[in-house]
Amino acid sequence: MKGKKVIVAGAGRSGLSSAGLLLRNGANVILFDENVNIDKEALLKGFSDNDNISIVTKELSEENLKDAFIMVISPGIPVDSEFVLKVKERGIPVWSEIELAYYFNKGRIAAITGTNGKTTTTTLVGEIFKSYSDNSVVVGNIGIPFAKFADSTDEKTLVAAEISSFQLETIHNFRPEVSAILNLTPDHLNRHHTFENYARAKYDITKNQTEKDVCVLNYDDPETMARKDYVEKARVVLFSRTTVLPSGVYVKDGAIYVKDTPDSEEEFVIKLSDILILGDHNVENVLAAVAVTYYMGIPVEVIGKVISEFKGVEHRIEFVRDIGGVSYYNDSKGTNPDAAIKALKAMKSTTLLIGGGYDKGSTYDEWVNEFKAKVRYLVLIGATADAIAKCAKNHGFNNIVFMDTLRDAVLFCNEHAMPQDSVLLSPACASWDMFKSYEERGELFKKYVNELEEPGKN
Helix, strand or coil, rough: CCCCCCECCCCCCCCHHEEEEECCCEEEEEEEECCCCHHHHHHHCCCCCCCCEEEEEEECCCHCCCCCCEEEECCCCCCCCCCHHHHHCCCCCCCEEHHHHHHHCEEEEEECCCCCCCCHHHHHHHHHHHHCCEEEEECCCCCCCHHHHHHHHHCEEEEEEEEEHHCCCCCCCCCCCEEECCCCCCCCHHHCHHHHHHHHHHHHHHHHCCCEEEEEEEEHHHHHHHHHHHHCCCCCEEEECCCCCCCEEEEEECEEEECCCCCCCCCCEHHHHEEEEECCCHHHHHHHHHHHHHCCCCCCCHHHHHHCCCCCCCCCCCCEEEEEEEEECCCCCCCCCCHHHHHHHHHHHEEEEECCCEECCCCCCHHHHCCCCCEEEECCCCCCCCHHHHHHHHCCCCEEECCCCCHHHHHHHHCCCCCCCCCEEECCCEEECCCCHHHHHHHHHHHHCCCCCCCCCC
């Protein structure tokens, strides 16, 4: 990259990390963002060496594009954006930040994708790596750009990477040693347009893998298994919560086992009763993490011990507080209906459910079908409130309340919940209509819950 002209599109976390990586390695960077109101001076101050970077807003000129080596785009930028198509027409390769990081990476990569469970699984894989080696990092869609660390890795670095479909659209050589596709349900159809396009993007995580590499797939997920032949070269390893497999990772007699081949001995990993995180979906996440780390060479004793101590991730069915016998859970990371179904199934009692948010083009029928036996009130906020309410009524569920703000939703639940109820924020939608991110939404929910008074206190 030394002396090359590289355009970085998007001045967010991913773009800034990409620009920093390029500058550290001698490239000449044009940082581009369509937002004309960004503070250029503040951005420049964020780079220790800013002599070789210029910031361009609104649109790229012909001069900007001339002799550009590549353009690196942030995951939030659609590949069919007008300016991206313009760049492609000029024969300039378009890379994701993950592809750029891979160019500099020397470490061993385990990459996890899928519709749901990515963050929990990647975090657990990262914890297992950290327990086994001082030389490990957790990066990617989890919120820590790979570009931030890629050029400080060495041959022994263990990299746990959460990879999104957006990032996979623009990989070229990215090749993990072990990949995992956890599950597939319709998501981000406003970006990918069809479910098949979305699924293809997910399976691109395997496209550069060789016979030496491993791809971990969920035997229990029909959409994933229907496409298992998309894995062209890597060895496929299956995991299952419901079936004792001839080989792979599976549950048997209340415990998790791993078996490398049909002829090899099975190895005990952990009892299900020793897993701290709630729900069948989290058992699947644990199974995936076992498979990924086992095939990255981590001993089962280390894997089992770390799992027994793992308490989950923030914003994913996160217990917040008990108030007068009512349990409050933050599942702000439940940004699609399938994730929200899993969270609702994990509740052990009647639930007051807070849902709604930014419209990603999802349908809500399967989620609503879970309401009848469990949901006392559906409390709706955000842009999708009317669509969800209409869907719920079509399925015979009418106990619906509309609220203008998340705070009002929490206050309503506090007033109407009964002892032993659960209050669950699990929106089934993205957050961008009312919040900067699902993290902000979850933090505010926890703030509002923690501000509630205990019954009987003034």
